[in-house]
Structure formats: C-alpha cells, structure tokens
Amino acid sequence: MPELPEVETVRTGLAQLLPNKLVTAVTTDTDKSFPNAPSDVKRFLIGASVTDVRRRAKVLLIDLNTGYTLVTHLKMTGQMVYRSNDDHERFGAGHPNDSLINSLPDRSTRVIIEFEDAKLFFNDQRKFGWIRLIPTIEVENLDFFKKVGPEPLSPEFTVQIFMERLQRRKNTNIKAALLDQTVLAGIGNIYADESLWGAKIHPSTLVKNVPDAKLKLLYTEIQYVLRLAIEKGGSTDKNYVNAEGKKGSYMSFARVFRRENLPCPRCGTTIIKTRVAGRGTHTCPKCQPEL
DNA sequence: CACTTGACCTGTCCGC
DNA sequence: TGCGGACAGGTCAAGT
Numbered sequence: 001m002p003e004l005p006e007v008e009t010v011r012t013g014l015a016q017l018l019p020n021k022l023v024t025a026v027t028t029d030t031d032k033s034f035p036n037a038p039s040d041v042k043r044f045l046i047g048a049s050v051t052d053v054r055r056r057a058k059v060l061l062i063d064l065n066t067g068y069t070l071v072t073h074l075k076m077t078g079q080m081v082y083r084s085n086d087d088h089e090r091f092g093a094g095h096p097n098d099s100l101i102n103s104l105p106d107r108s109t110r111v112i113i114e115f116e117d118a119k120l121f122f123n124d125q126r127k128f129g130w131i132r133l134i135p136t137i138e139v140e141n142l143d144f145f146k147k148v149g150p151e152p153l154s155p156e157f158t159v160q161i162f163m164e165r166l167q168r169r170k171n172t173n174i175k176a177a178l179l180d181q182t183v184l185a186g187i188g189n190i191y192a193d194e195s196l197w198g199a200k201i202h203p204s205t206l207v208k209n210v211p212d213a214k215l216k217l218l219y220t221e222i223q224y225v226l227r228l229a230i231e232k233g234g235s236t237d238k239n240y241v242n243a244e245g246k247k248g249s250y251m252s253f254a255r256v257f258r259r260e261n262l263p264c265p266r267c268g269t270t271i272i273k274t275r276v277a278g279r280g281t282h283t284c285p286k287c288q289p290e291l
Numbered sequence: 292c293a294c295t296t297g298a299c300c301t302g303t304c305c306g307c
Numbered sequence: 308t309g310c311g312g313a314c315a316g317g318t319c320a321a322g323t
Contacts, residue, residue, distance in 0.1 A: 001316060075317050126300045172294060189316055279316065
C-alpha cells in the first residue's frame, strides 16, 4: 500500500543511487507492467542515463537524459529495489538481516532495469502497478497529473486551501474525500485512518457536517502523520520495502491502523474495524463517535 | 456533475 | 488436508 510516505522513501533512496547510472538492458514480464513498444525502449531508455528522481502524489518519476521519464506507480504491492551487482552476489541468496528481502529476481519481479554495475527490480505481486516511458515534458499533461490535488507537505498547501478543496466532496464522507486524489495528493487507507483518529473525527461523517475547527485539526494531523511516517521510512504492512529492500517502521507507531481489538492509545477503549468508503476502517468508538 | 460500486490481480487466511 | 470465498486497497471505468 505505498502512499505518499512510502513513495517518498523510495524516491529518497533512488535519488542517492541512480543519478548518472547508464541503462544497459531492460527485461519485462508482462506488457501490463511495462507497456512501451520495444522500439521506444531501445531509442529512449537503453543507453540513457538517469538525471533525477522525483515524486508527485504516489507516482515516482525517474528522469533520463534522453528527454524521457520512467513514470512508475506501485499501486498496492509494487516495489522498486536497487541492487548493485556486488551486493547481489553477496546477498542474493538471502541475508542475515531479515529486513532485506531475499534473492532477486523472484516470482513477483515484473521488470528489471539493468545498469552497468547494478540492477533495479520492479516487483509487483498483484500486477496492478506499472512503469511507462513517457516524454518528460508530457508527464504533466497526463490525465492523472492534470486532475491530482496539491501536495499536502508543500508550503502552498494551506489550511484554507485544504478546506476549500474538501468542499468539492461536501456530500460524501470525510474518509472518501481524503482518499480522493483530486482533493489532495498522497493519502491512502493507512494515513486516512491515522489522521482521522488524530483529529477525533468518525470516518463516515459527511464532509459538510464536520465542524471547521475539526477540519483545521485534521489538516494539522495529516501533516503530522505524513511527516512522522516519512521519518520512520514508511509503513510495511506486508509488501512494502524501500529502494534497498528494507521495511519501514511506521506500523509500530500506528495508533489505530491494523490495531483492531487493541486499546486506543489515548483512552484505552478497544479499537474496532468496520467498513467505510469500501475500505477496512479502524476507529476508536469513544474518541471518534459516529454522528 | 456528484457519488458509489466493481474490476483489475495474487496470496493468505478462515471456516467447513 | 483441501477447497471456496472473503479480504487486502490505488485508481479508473461504468453505473445510478
């Protein structure tokens, strides 16, 4: 479930590892994972070198010196794991540190981008994710980027803008509004539940019925939770790992997510799991009473 | 247009 | 032990 903090953690890692690396070969498992025509791959990817690694919303952008960008969405189970050839030989058959995933490629590997002295593995158990090679100047014109909302940790994202944009979804529940990427970018199921608990708002409350004071609190909680999660290297519930194949530790700081039947860290009431906006949803019934 | 639901996939877990 | 079904949840298409 890579959300903003997970994708940002991968970006940070790749930004230290990839610049100036020259692509020597690419292999793909399914067209769905990497749909570009072989002729484009040969012209714009093989022989190109990486100039920058960026993130917008939950999308990873690997810029190349050919004027093309590898646009990557990890969706739910995607991983981008870098291994230098030395490390791969040394750790390929498993590593004493069990936070590292095992030898690569494995059965979830969909794309391998090879460099002169390293490989980048795109693994994706459920095949929902993808990598697309797109001209850099056209990236911002992709439908998703034209519609996506502001970055919640950018200075431009003020509490006023947050409250204005929520009004697009005033008749739906607050959790569905937070998950709507056109309202704001980067929130998924984990950080929706965590920030709503922080602001003491029940996820099924209609946006128009949430008092302004609570929305202001929610704005603060979203930024707090996302920043903390980035600091902890993201959340590993099951599949997520960073660019080095290591897990994130936010889950051990989570207050409600995946903590059903455990005590609320604020009041001790037993946390419950329900379904809101079609998603598994975790709340404290005392801190977040339903209206 | 606003909003909800189902589809896309595979692996895991639970009940029979 | 095996087997069917529910569940995991980001995004888009299709439906109301």
